Amino acid sequence: MQSYSVLVVAAILFVLGLLGVLTRRNIIFILISVEIMLNAAGVAFVAAGARWGQPDGQVMFLFILAMAASEVSVGLALVMQVYHQHKTLDVSKLNNLKDDIET
Amino acid sequence: MQEVLFLIPALPLMGFLILSLAGRHLSKQVIAVVGAGVVCIAAIVTIWLGINFLQAPPENGAYTETLWRWMSVANFNCSFSFRIDALSLVFLFVITFVGALIHIYSAGFMKHDRDYARFFASMNLFVCAMLILVMADNLVLLYLGWEGVGLCSYLLIGFWYETTANVHAANKAFYITRIGDTAMAIGLFLLFRELGTLDIPAIQKAAPEHFIKSSPLITSIALLLLAGGMGKSAQVPLQTWLPDAMAGPSPVSALIHAATMVTAGVYLVARMHAVFQLSPFVMNITAVVGAVTLLIAGCSAMVQTDIKRILAYSTISQVGYMFLALGVGAWSAGIFHFFTHAFFKALLFLAAGAVIESLHHEHGIFKMGGLKNKLPIVFYTFLAGAAALAALPFVSAGFFSKDQILWYAWSANGGNPLLWLVALAGAFITAFYTTRLMLVVFWGEIKTDISEPPGRLMTWPLIILALLSIVAGFIEWPHNLMHVTLFSDVVQKALPPLTEKDIVPSEYIFQLIAVAATLTGIYTGYLLYKKNTAIVAKWKEVPALVGLRNFFFSGWRFDQLYHTLFVRPFMFVTSLNKQDVIDKIYTGIVSIFQWLNGIFSVSQDGSVRTYVISVLIGIIFILALQFFL
Numbered sequence: 001m002q003s004y005s006v007l008v009v010a011a012i013l014f015v016l017g018l019l020g021v022l023t024r025r026n027i028i029f030i031l032i033s034v035e036i037m038l039n040a041a042g043v044a045f046v047a048a049g050a051r052w053g054q055p056d057g058q059v060m061f062l063f064i065l066a067m068a069a070s071e072v073s074v075g076l077a078l079v080m081q082v083y084h085q086h087k088t089l090d091v092s093k094l095n096n097l098k099d100d101i102e103t
Numbered sequence: 104m105q106e107v108l109f110l111i112p113a114l115p116l117m118g119f120l121i122l123s124l125a126g127r128h129l130s131k132q133v134i135a136v137v138g139a140g141v142v143c144i145a146a147i148v149t150i151w152l153g154i155n156f157l158q159a160p161p162e163n164g165a166y167t168e169t170l171w172r173w174m175s176v177a178n179f180n181c182s183f184s185f186r187i188d189a190l191s192l193v194f195l196f197v198i199t200f201v202g203a204l205i206h207i208y209s210a211g212f213m214k215h216d217r218d219y220a221r222f223f224a225s226m227n228l229f230v231c232a233m234l235i236l237v238m239a240d241n242l243v244l245l246y247l248g249w250e251g252v253g254l255c256s257y258l259l260i261g262f263w264y265e266t267t268a269n270v271h272a273a274n275k276a277f278y279i280t281r282i283g284d285t286a287m288a289i290g291l292f293l294l295f296r297e298l299g300t301l302d303i304p305a306i307q308k309a310a311p312e313h314f315i316k317s318s319p320l321i322t323s324i325a326l327l328l329l330a331g332g333m334g335k336s337a338q339v340p341l342q343t344w345l346p347d348a349m350a351g352p353s354p355v356s357a358l359i360h361a362a363t364m365v366t367a368g369v370y371l372v373a374r375m376h377a378v379f380q381l382s383p384f385v386m387n388i389t390a391v392v393g394a395v396t397l398l399i400a401g402c403s404a405m406v407q408t409d410i411k412r413i414l415a416y417s418t419i420s421q422v423g424y425m426f427l428a429l430g431v432g433a434w435s436a437g438i439f440h441f442f443t444h445a446f447f448k449a450l451l452f453l454a455a456g457a458v459i460e461s462l463h464h465e466h467g468i469f470k471m472g473g474l475k476n477k478l479p480i481v482f483y484t485f486l487a488g489a490a491a492l493a494a495l496p497f498v499s500a501g502f503f504s505k506d507q508i509l510w511y512a513w514s515a516n517g518g519n520p521l522l523w524l525v526a527l528a529g530a531f532i533t534a535f536y537t538t539r540l541m542l543v544v545f546w547g548e549i550k551t552d553i554s555e556p557p558g559r560l561m562t563w564p565l566i567i568l569a570l571l572s573i574v575a576g577f578i579e580w581p582h583n584l585m586h587v588t589l590f591s592d593v594v595q596k597a598l599p600p601l602t603e604k605d606i607v608p609s610e611y612i613f614q615l616i617a618v619a620a621t622l623t624g625i626y627t628g629y630l631l632y633k634k635n636t637a638i639v640a641k642w643k644e645v646p647a648l649v650g651l652r653n654f655f656f657s658g659w660r661f662d663q664l665y666h667t668l669f670v671r672p673f674m675f676v677t678s679l680n681k682q683d684v685i686d687k688i689y690t691g692i693v694s695i696f697q698w699l700n701g702i703f704s705v706s707q708d709g710s711v712r713t714y715v716i717s718v719l720i721g722i723i724f725i726l727a728l729q730f731f732l
Contacts (some may be wrong), residue, residue, distance in 0.1 A: 021715055032713070091711045098709030 004046035013040035027082065027089045031075050038068045108168040108185045111195065112234040116139040118227035126220025133496075135210035142206045142230055144311075146199035147450035153192055157593065164596050167240065178299065186240035186303065193438055194237040194363075194370055197445040201362045202230050204564035208453050209354040210561030212460065220332050222293050224263060226358065231254035233363050242291050242301040243546040245374075249287070249335070252364045253280050259355040260348045272350040279344040283334015287371075290327030294319070294378070310368025316381050325378050325385035329392075335527025336422045339396040343661045345419055346403075349411040353456025356411060361418050361448040366441050369425045373434055376599050386517050390430025394525040397423030399659055401532035405539070406655045409466045410455045413540055417492060418448055420529060424508050427526060427572060431518045434598040435591040442507055442590065443500035443575050449493035454485040454542035457557040457565070458544065468540060473549035478567050480562045482545050487569035491576075493537040493625060494530060496618045503576030505530060509617045512582070514607040523613075527620050543630045543702040546706070571697075583610045588612025 013036055020033025042061040049057020083089055118141035122134060156166065168185035169193070187195065191330070206226060213222050232251025239245035257636065261273030295301055297320065298309050314321040332338075337345035348360050371377060372389060378385055397420040400676040404416035421444050428437030458474060458481060459466060492503035513523035524597050557565075631639050642648045653661060706717070 022712060094711075095709030098707065099563070 003047045005009040006050075007044060010044040010047065012039045013037075013043065025090045027079050027091055027094075030091065031058055031072065031079070034075075035068060035072065037084075038064055104167045105168045107148060107152070108166060108172055108187060108238070111145050111152075111184075111199065112231045112238065114145040114148075115227040115234065118140060119224050119231060122227065123223035126224060129220065131214065131219050134220045134223055138220075138227055139203065139206035139210050141227060142199065143203045145230070145234070147205040149192075149199040151196050152187070153196055156187070156189075156192055160596070163192075169240075177409055179295070181241055181243045181301065182246065184240040185238040188597040189593045189595075190370075190373055190438065191237050193442055193594060194366075194563075195234065196235065197442060198230060198233050198363050199447050201445050201568070203232075203360055204567055205354050205358045205362075205449060205453065205693040207316070208357075208456075208561050208564040209352075209560045212456055213352065218262070222259075222352070225255055225258045225262070228353070229259065229359060229364075233367075236367060238301060242294070242303065242306075244348060244356040245303075245371075246288070246291065247333075249371075250284065250366065252359070252367060253277065253284065253335070254714045256348070256364055258529050259359060260351040262355065263353050272344075272347040276344040276348045279341050280334045283341055283368075285329045286327045286334070287331020290324050290331065293327065297324075305375065306375075310377045310381060314381050317383060321378065322382045322384055325375075325382040326388070328371060328375055328378065329385060329389055332371045333392060334368070335371075336365050336368030336426070337419050338368065338392050338423065338426060339399055340418050340661065342396060342400065342666065343465070343658065345657060346412050346415045348414050349409070353411070353452055353459065356415070357449040357452035358457070360415065361452050362445040365418060365422055366425065366445070367651065369422065369429065369437060369441055372426070372429045373438060376434060378428075380599060383517070386430050386432065388430070390427050390512075390517060390519075393423045393426030393428070393430055394522050394529075394727075395423075395706040396420065397427065397529040398525055398532075401529050401536070402655045403658045404536045405532060406652050408468055410458065410468050410471070410544065411452070411466060411542070413468070413536060414448070414451055414455060417533065417536065418684075420533065421492075424505065424526065424529070427512060427522060428508045429514040431511055431522065432599075433508065433515045433601055435594045435601070436504070436507040436511050438594050438598070439579055439590050440504035443491065443504040443572070446500055446568055446575050447488045447499075447572040450484060450488040450565060450572055452657055453561070453565055453568065454481050454488060457481045458485075459563055461553040461556060463553045463554055468543045469549050472546070472551075473546045474553070475545040475547070476629065477553050478556055480565065482567035483559065483567040484562075485545070486541065487572045489537045489541050491572040493534040493623050494617075495625075497588055498573060500572050500574070501574030502621075503579055503581070506614060506617055510610055510613050511601070511603075513613065514610075515601050516602040516604060518604065524666060527617065529622040530617060531624040531627075534621045535628045536627025539632050540626045542628065546633065547728045580616060581610065583614075625649070 002071040017033045017035075017037030017040060020036065021030050024030050024033060042064045045057040047057070049060075051056065059091070079089065082094065086094060088094070118137055121137055122129075126134060143309070152166070165186050165188035167184060167186045169182050171183050173181045173183045175181070206223070209222065209226065213219055216222060229252060232248045232255055236245055236248025236252060237247060257273050257277045260276050261270050264273075265271050285536055291301065294306065298306060300306065300309070310321075330341075334341045345360060345365065349356055351360075379389070398421035400416045400423060402414050404420060407413045407416060425437045425440050425444070427441060428434075436532075458478065461474075461478060461481075462471060465471065487499070491499035494501040494505040496502050509523060509526050512518050512526045513520060543560065578587065580587040643729070657663070688718065706713075
């Protein structure tokens with residue numbers, strides 16, 4: 001029952017993050033929302049590790065931490081560049097990759 | 104002895120390579136020395152070889168040399184090997200010797216041309232290809248030379264490619280000879296299918312055993328080979344390219360379109376005599392083609408006004424004589440006429456080139472005139488050539504060779520009084536147009552001033568050729584006059600013997616008639632163009648005669664005929680398919696994919712949110728599958 005409630009918390013965190021990604025316009029907030037989703041996944045791993053008494057869940061969480069750190073650093077660098085070039089962080093305006101049909 | 108055979112074609116090839124690779128960086132003097140030098144050395148080697156050949160004839164009648172195996176596929180073997188018998192030797196001598204003289208002449212003739220190196224490179228390549236043609240031991244190698252000379256002819260007709268007409272002339276020559284070449288290739292395939300070999304000695308040996316005389320198969324093979332020869336030798340109905348081929352420089356006309364390449368057909372027929380003899384029908388066709396050609400071309404030559412076109416039609420007509428001789432079975436007479444014709448026709452073309460060059464590139468004979476005293480050397484040499492062309496008795500080489508042909512046209516086994524009559528009419532016409540040409544160009548009043556007389560480089564070859572045009576006939580006399588048969592003694596070794604009819608009239612009568620025809624022709628020319636020019640002026644007012652004259656002038660309207668028969672139907676068919684029906688399939692495929700592209704590219708709208716939603720939908724879909732399946 002303990003792990004069940006932790007999983008519910010993780011699910012709530014994940015949905016919060018997902019909603020953030022879907023609704024936010026600012027890239028930085030989207031990045032933060034992605035971090036929240038990653039952490040939700042981490043919580044689920046730890047809970048699963050505690051449930052079966054295995055260290056794998058915590059090992060997995062360490063991986064996620066490392067991955068998240070690198071992801072954020074790359075992501076923030078990209079955000080810097082995007083802002084530098086487009087003077088905006090609004091994703092709805094950053095749609096230059098849209099495919100214009102020529103014919 | 105046999106080891107030096109390869110030198111003869113290799114030397115011009117070397118000249119070609121040097122001039123085409125390094126020609127830009129060489130001075131004109133070096134180019135001339137290389138270009139003419141290699142052919143001269145080849146001529147010296149040939150003469151040396153010829154002397155050896157005559158002094159000590161090889162046992163099997165031929166020098167042979169195998170250089171390397173060319174290709175070997177299943178049971179087909181083809182080697183790069185040369186074989187020189189008496190027939191090849193005559194051609195070899197003419198090609199290298201006359202070729203060398205023409206090269207020397209070209210060094211002077213082309214000296215102001217900026218593409219000096221290209222000219223000599225093409226000429227050398229031509230000589231090389233022509234030598235391969237006549238030296239080839241098998242028909243594949245012969246075909247290589249055959250196509251090689253066709254290519255060089257194309258390159259040299261279109262030598263001054265900046266004028267569109269020249270390019271058209273080159274294309275026309277290429278297309279029309281291609282018709283003959285294709286027929287010849289099919290003939291070779293048939294021959295190979297039947298005999299399993301393309302080696303010339305093997306064919307000569309195997310053909311009489313393998314084929315039944317005058318069977319449809321051998322007839323079709325011989326006809327196809329003859330068609331090849333007709334294309335190259337400009338015989339009716341494939342003769343239309345040669346008059347236009349005069350667009351090339353004069354030495355080219357002399358070398359390719361008078362002395363050597365146009366006689367390749369004669370060589371082919373003579374070389375394949377084993378095949379032709381098996382089909383008397385094709386032999387008759389050959390004779391008839393020759394007779395028709397000599398008459399048609401002779402009539403056209405009578406009314407031309409361009410000096411080179413007159414000579415071109417006369418070449419067609421003289422090659423017609425050679426075909427006639429081969430067709431009636433007078434093999435060595437045909438080759439002998441080739442031999443003398445090469446000298447005097449090359450001479451006439453070179454002299455015409457000198458005239459044209461001196462008169463600021465004027466081609467029309469009616470704008471020339473009075474050159475007798477202005478260009479004495481050209482005049483006397485031209486006179487010698489014209490005498491030989493008209494077959495003036497005893498003082499010209501042309502008499503000896505043409506008289507033989509006339510005689511055999513009647514008396515040889517394949518001969519026929521009708522053929523003789525046509526040949527006689529041809530002799531009259533030839534004498535007439537030659538006289539007309541001489542009188543109009545060299546007598547009368549001066550109409551165009553000359554710029555500069557030709558230099559020594561140009562006059563010496565003329566003098567040598569003029570001497571040969573006079574004396575070359577003395578090696579073979581009509582046998583009722585004097586027993587001198589040096590030429591036929593040699594050539595006969597490589598050719599089948601001549602068979603004559605049992606009962607023939609006296610040869611003296613025929614000679615007298617032939618001489619009379621020549622003299623009447625000359626007198627008619629003199630009468631119409633010198634003594635009483637009013638007659639021609641009067642004729643010009645008769646519409647029927649003017650129509651006839653225009654008919655002859657256009658070469659019997661063969662060009663228009665081919666235009667109506669072939670060009671226009673072809674253009675019609677191509678215009679039907681102008682929309683390119685088959686291409687519709689491919690444009691259809693393209694438009695389907697463009698349409699699909701339009702549909703799918705809606706999903707790529709560049710917004711991160713849409714992508715995330717589609718990822719989410721995908722995940723939910725997979726999860727749903729997990730739960731419900």
